[in-house]
Amino acid sequence: MTATDPPAPRFLPQLACETVPRYTSYPPATGFEADTGAQSWSRWMHALPDNPAVSLYLHIPFCKSMCWYCGCHTTIPNRRDRIERYVEALLLEFDQRAAQLPSGHSVHHVHFGGGSPDMLDTVEFGRILGRIRECFTLAPDAEIAAELDPRGVTPELAASLVENGFNRASLGVQDLSEEVQTLIHRIQPLATVEKAVETLRSAGIPAINLDIMYGLPAQTRERVARTARCAAMLKPDRIALFGYAHVPWFKKHQRAIPEDRLPGAQARFDQMFTASGVLELAGYEPVGFDHFAKPDDPLAIAAREGTLNRNFQGYTDDRYDVLIGLGASAISEAPGGYIQNQPDPALYAQALENKASAMIRGRARNDEERQAGARIERLLCDFRLPADVVDAQDRAALNELNALGLVEDNGEGLTVTPAGRPYVRNIAARLDPAFVTGAQRHSVAV
Ligand code: SF4
Known part of the structure; x- marks a missing residue:
């Protein structure tokens, strides 16, 4: 720190421990209601402006194994036919949702989240992207991004992503110490992350994001600092720094996290501040309260120019009129409000097979x-x-x-x-x- 650096923010326990919304939507998803569904969405689609800018979010709710800290909608499928059935349902939902859009629309962002989209095989990626191109008008410079588990990145997967037009990948790193990885049930040494980054880059994926965390069991300032340093050394375009949210009453698998190893509020604050310092020293610009980006990355540019936005994925440079969330638990957003799909993958598939809508709750927004x-x-x-x-x-x-x-x-x-x-x-x-x-x-x- 130099004499001109601003002083470190103060730890204020009454504020750091206050429970507040993440504000990835407004009103927050906790206020969604069962009587707002497919009919509302259809009305909102009729009210869209001409030539709307569209973004697609596809949720792939499958992982190879469960990480104990996970806060996502995901399942361990055990059988491959569950994934196959889900992909067929997704394709049906593309038809359903695209039919409601005006023909002058264009899609500028496609994001595969999860879960672990790398649970799809190369044929499935090809079929999904092929059907997106048939059903929607994809802009030639569209960003097509996928969240990936570094342990699932293979040369075949990377080649298939490039072949299908993907140009950004996000890898979950979280923490690189062996003890923390054991306690969160996610063993992926630094070498695994390095190899995944190298595999994606050499296949031709031009932009890489990494996610790291603080507040995990057995994390210390030193461990968080090392993880941030290693992440920066891999020179990703963006790094997200998330605080672990311990909500075992809501996410039952989090009961496997030893609570006596969780850092306290002051330690969490210090870890967050330490990691931020490491990333800024490495040349990353802070974006919002939990993202960092290279100065020439579109997210950093949007932050400087005052055009940054927030949606369900956090901070984004994406400026859409309508976000179509496809797949189990996915949330869609239009000027009229929000709608969420059925979160259970089997019930979601059943709804689409029955030619019904998978939308089950939502929230209209007034002025x-x-x-x-x-x-x-x-x-x-x-x-x-x-x-x-x-x-x-x-x-x-x-x-x-x-x-x-x-x-x-x-x-x-x-x-x-x-x-x-x-x-x-x-x-x-x-x-x-x-x-x-x-x-x-x-x-x-x-
Ligand atoms: S890989 Fe990601 S989505 Fe899957 S269990 Fe782990 S944290 Fe959750």
């Missing part, structure tokens, strides 16, 4: 909620809000955080100070009309 959501999104992306969207009630709600030096209100608007950045979700929550402090349905802020 007030759209405005509240847009304001929270701008705060989380830009760390500031212009004066014309901040009123006296907001200022009163932020009094306490203002006094702590976390926000500044200088007449031109509201700015989150460097000390306030780790607490930006707490700040957003005070501007959220629906937020109730202490609700147990969200994760801790840091």
Whole structure:
């Protein structure tokens, strides 16, 4: 640290331990209702502007083995025919959902998430991309990305991804120490990650993202720092730094995590701050509160230009009119609201086989909620809000955080100070009309 560096943000236990929404949607998914489904979606599709920009999210809910920290919708299929049945259902959903779009649409982003999309074989990747190109109008420069488990990356898979037009891959690294990997049931030494990155790059995937974590059992500042250093040495375009959310009442497999080995709130905060420092020293620009990107990566550019957005995958440079979520548990977003598909892969497949819709719940947004959501999104992306969207009630709600030096209100608007950045979700929550402090349905802020 030099004399000109800003001081380290302070650990404020009452804020770091406060449970607040992640604000990947507004209203949050915890407020979705069973009576909003396929009919609402169909209405919202009729109300789309001409030539809408479309993004596709495909959920592949399968993994080879369960990581104990996992917070995703995934299953261990045991039998290959479960994956085959699921792929057939996905293809049916493409037909169903594409038929509702205006012909002038264009798809700019396709994202395969999960689960582990590398559970698909090369033939399945080819069939899925082939059907996407038949059903939707894919822009020539579309970003096609996949989340991959480094242990599942093979030269055959990498070649198939390139052949099918993929141009970005995200690899889960989490932590590189053997003890942590044993406790989270995910053994993947650094050599496995290095090999996966090398395999993808030599096949021709131009952009690589890595995900690392803090707050895992037996993690220390040193271990987190080493993981961040190793991740940066692989020179990915983006690195996401996520805090482990321990919610064993909601994700039963997390009961296998030894709670007495979990770092406390102060240790989590120190780990987060240490990893951020390592990544910034390595030349990565912070993007929002949990992403880092090379200065020439589109995400860093969007952050600098004030065009960064937030969606269910976190921070994104994607600016769509409609996001179509395909597959079990996938969430779709339109100006009218959100809709979620059936989360159980077998029930999802059954719905599509019966020519029914897989949408089971959602939430329409009124104008007030759209405005509240847009304001929270701008705060989380830009760390500031212009004066014309901040009123006296907001200022009163932020009094306490203002006094702590976390926000500044200088007449031109509201700015989150460097000390306030780790607490930006707490700040957003005070501007959220629906937020109730202490609700147990969200994760801790840091
Ligand atoms: S590979 Fe990812 S999605 Fe699968 S169990 Fe592990 S953390 Fe969850």
